[in-house]
Amino acid sequence: xxxxxxxxxxxxxxxxxxxxxxxxxxxxxxxxxxxxxxxxxxxxxxxxxxxxxxxxxxxxxxxxxxxxxxxxxxxxxxxxxxxxxxxxxxxxxxxxxxxxxxxxxxxxxxxxxxxxxxxxxxxxxx
Amino acid sequence: xxxxxxxxxxxxxxxxxxxxxxxxxxxxxxxxxxxxxxxxxxxxxxxxxxxxxxxxxxxxxxxxxxxxxxxxxxxxxxxxxxxxxxxxxxxxxxxxxxxxxxxxxxxxxxxxxxxxxxxxxxxxxxxxxxxxxxxxxxxxxxxxxxxxxxxxxxxxxxxxxxxxxxxxxxxxxxxxxxxxxxxxxxxxxxxxxxxx
Numbered sequence: 001x002x003x004x005x006x007x008x009x010x011x012x013x014x015x016x017x018x019x020x021x022x023x024x025x026x027x028x029x030x031x032x033x034x035x036x037x038x039x040x041x042x043x044x045x046x047x048x049x050x051x052x053x054x055x056x057x058x059x060x061x062x063x064x065x066x067x068x069x070x071x072x073x074x075x076x077x078x079x080x081x082x083x084x085x086x087x088x089x090x091x092x093x094x095x096x097x098x099x100x101x102x103x104x105x106x107x108x109x110x111x112x113x114x115x116x117x118x119x120x121x122x123x124x125x126x
Numbered sequence: 127x128x129x130x131x132x133x134x135x136x137x138x139x140x141x142x143x144x145x146x147x148x149x150x151x152x153x154x155x156x157x158x159x160x161x162x163x164x165x166x167x168x169x170x171x172x173x174x175x176x177x178x179x180x181x182x183x184x185x186x187x188x189x190x191x192x193x194x195x196x197x198x199x200x201x202x203x204x205x206x207x208x209x210x211x212x213x214x215x216x217x218x219x220x221x222x223x224x225x226x227x228x229x230x231x232x233x234x235x236x237x238x239x240x241x242x243x244x245x246x247x248x249x250x251x252x253x254x255x256x257x258x259x260x261x262x263x264x265x266x267x268x269x270x271x272x273x274x275x276x277x278x279x280x281x282x283x284x285x286x287x288x289x290x291x292x293x294x295x296x297x298x299x300x301x302x303x304x305x306x307x308x309x310x311x312x313x314x315x316x317x318x319x320x321x322x
Contacts, residue, residue: 035231117237
């Protein structure tokens, strides 16, 4: 099997690419592609894979209840953020987890998101 | 293994949420970041820890142990679901220069920063303001009110902090939800004015 740190993902089989489609086609070559606020959850139909590490099983169970951010996963599991990113990246690569894409860098924030944030704050606290 | 980790429903985001946004709550030690986040968050605030190597030479840190090569940095954060589709995360970020690695991660994708300042210790806010400016994060100043401290006018604080004329400065009581929300609203309005 491919080692966990194998970087040559571009050449993996097609079914392993599927989870990335949901992140708008961005490559998820390692944990750095997951930010603190990347939202992840489990696939409804988990793939059949070799038995998972206890840490990954814990993480999958935590994520089975719905969407959580990478930061929340780190907070609930008390694992360092860097470790969580790698585990999440592995699990996404193996087809267990999928993510919603985070918003791009601050320079590219469109006014729509700011407007939604403002409206949301005002509706909730105004 | 064995212990169930799946949590109560309230812990999870609504399935309809598509977008996550992030605002930083920054400031020097004990300025009220954790209080602010606890006041605003819909979930009990969480803490993440990042293990990092010590920043390189040239960083002046008289208190740092010279023989220590790794540090654990704790960050508190909270969550606010703002609509069916949008969730906002508030991250409390330490202001020390030696945590630059954490800042790389924190500032990525941040809409902006709310800089909490203590009017009695304004000079301690300079390093964190330098960091925010270094990373090009637009910010507003929230002057956290502490019991028994004499009130400073916002103009005095603006002058002491040497702010740009357009940088918003507001009073804020980090223990009060309405007051804290108002300072966030001020920040987001300012962010909007920069985009338009």
